[in-house]
Amino acid sequence: MLDTSAFVEGLLLGAGLFTSVGPKDAFxxxxxxxxxHLLLIVAVCAGSDALLIALGAGGFSALLARHPLLLSVALWSGIGYLVCHGLLALRAAIAGHHHADGDATPARNAFLQTLMATAAVSLLNPYAWVDTVLVVGSIAASKPGGARWPFMLGAIVASFAWFCGLTSFSHAFRRLFSSAIAWRALDAFVAVMMFGMAVHLATARLQ
Structure with a gap:
């Protein structure tokens, strides 16, 4: 029988973590x-969260805690990824490339590009690892056997619901981005957010 209290606990924790806008959300x-490919985006984002939560619950969070060098390498690689992502967004904001991604790309290539890009921003994002592996996964690992999988399921449902809502909401308001100014503002926002997160992670690690 489903442990509803553990499920709700995981659902609420996941909702609190996943609904804060981060690099993956901006993407x-x-x-x-x-x-x-909205369904593909939702499936990859939520599926990657489920994978990372399972890794954390399976003991990967404890492994990272026992090997600080491994954690440092992963963290600094993630910081580098955030900086690169921010530079690309800044370049787009300055150049004014406001066309919708993939409009002129053949369907097959667009599907593969969306799949690879979504997987990269999901699995190379240090904030995703902190939220899923180190927070949700470690808490799930501390639960007794009967409550562990309902807790994980609740967090995964929260992730799926968030990305479903985010894609639907963004797609519904796509008309607002028919101008170059709106796209430049979005890219500038993404660039500032990426640089800010990279600086925050770096300063926190050096302290």
């Missing part, structure tokens, strides 16, 4: 505005 918003 989802931009791709959703293009209106292509």
């Amino acid at each position: 989802v918003i931009r791709r959703s505005l293009a209106g292509r």
